[in-house]
Amino acid sequence: MMNLNLLPNALPNEKVVLFLRRHWIEVFRIFLTTTGLLLLPIVIGIVLSIGNTTILGHVFLGPVLMVVLFAYLLIVLILTITNLTDYWLDVWIVTNERIINTEQHGLFNRIVSEVYLHQIQDITSEQKGFLGTFMTFGDVFIQTAAERERFQFKNIDNPDDVKIAIGGLSKICKSKHGHPVTRENPAEIE
Amino acid sequence: MDIPLWILLVPLACVIFFSATFLVFNIFHLARYGIVGRGALGMILAYIISYAAVLLLGLIALSGVAWTESVPLVNVLPFSGESSSHLGL
Numbered sequence: 001m002m003n004l005n006l007l008p009n010a011l012p013n014e015k016v017v018l019f020l021r022r023h024w025i026e027v028f029r030i031f032l033t034t035t036g037l038l039l040l041p042i043v044i045g046i047v048l049s050i051g052n053t054t055i056l057g058h059v060f061l062g063p064v065l066m067v068v069l070f071a072y073l074l075i076v077l078i079l080t081i082t083n084l085t086d087y088w089l090d091v092w093i094v095t096n097e098r099i100i101n102t103e104q105h106g107l108f109n110r111i112v113s114e115v116y117l118h119q120i121q122d123i124t125s126e127q128k129g130f131l132g133t134f135m136t137f138g139d140v141f142i143q144t145a146a147e148r149e150r151f152q153f154k155n156i157d158n159p160d161d162v163k164i165a166i167g168g169l170s171k172i173c174k175s176k177h178g179h180p181v182t183r184e185n186p187a188e189i190e
Numbered sequence: 191m192d193i194p195l196w197i198l199l200v201p202l203a204c205v206i207f208f209s210a211t212f213l214v215f216n217i218f219h220l221a222r223y224g225i226v227g228r229g230a231l232g233m234i235l236a237y238i239i240s241y242a243a244v245l246l247l248g249l250i251a252l253s254g255v256a257w258t259e260s261v262p263l264v265n266v267l268p269f270s271g272e273s274s275s276h277l278g279l
Contacts, residue, residue, distance in 0.1 A: 002223065002224070002225050002226065003225075003226045019225075059261050059265050060193070060195075060261045060265060060266045062255075063195055063198055063252075063255045063257075064198060066251060066252060066255065067198045067199070067201070067202045067252070070202060070248035070251070070252065071201070071202055071205040073244050073248065074205055074206065074209040074244060074245070074248070075205065075209065077209070077240060077241060077244050078209045078212045078213065078216075081212070081213065081216050081237050081240075081241075082212065082216060084233065085216045085219055085220060085233075088220065088224065088229070088230070088233060089219060089220070089223050089224065091225065102223070104219070104223070107212070107215050107216065107219065110223065
């Protein structure tokens with residue numbers, strides 16, 4: 001397990017400033033999907049019982065239905081567990097020196113990347129849709145000078161506040177590393 | 191020709207095996223890559239308890255069926271033969 005007090009390749013005097021996960025609405029979505037999937041066999045059962053009330057008592061189809069239902073429940077449970085693990089392992093750690101981006105895509109695809117705060121050129125926050133606006137969650141995009149995909153904090157809580165906080169930290173880092181505050185670095189101008 | 195009921199347990203055993211494997215992978219990922227704290231430990235515990243509960247309830251439900259019995263092929267389809275009397279349903 002990762003210890004926030006012992007970050008990998010930690011720099012001297014490096015401290016965790018922000019620890020971010022996706023908004024709790026994502027967990028709600030996972031459980032909503034699970035509830036829907038659990039209700040599906042009940043709905044099918046009701047539909048089947050309308051035309052044929054004795055199907056569960058059938059010599060062969062009864063056990064078949066029980067086995068299928070059992071297997072279905074196990075698969076739904078494992079899908080829920082995998083989605084929860086995916087949610088839990090997607091974290092963004094902002095320290096006073098860098099941002100560590102850890103993303104889990106399924107069980108066998110994991111991406112860990114980092115960007116130093118003094119390399120940041122542009123920070124954009126984005127809240128989309130009714131839910132995003134109402135529940136104040138959205139994305140934060142961080143662009144560096146390097147030719148690489150921009151960092152994306154997905155569906156985090158209060159993206160505007162996070163953008164301001166990272167902008168402030170970036171400004172401090174740039175002054176520490178000797179980068180002047182100019183209009184070419186929009187992240188530094190508030 | 192008769193079909194033994196236990197044959198239905200073979201695909202179920204495969205599903206149990208794969209789901210248990212995925213459960214272990216999930217627990218491994220949380221234990222390996224999670225953040226130190228009560229959250230990850232709580233999730234691991236919740237995973238194990240929920241999986242064990244579903245497995246136990248399913249096995250209890252299936253224990254009512256006489257799996258050693260065989261069903262004549264003509265009785266496989268609904269209403270194609272007499273209804274079951276040896277199922278514990």
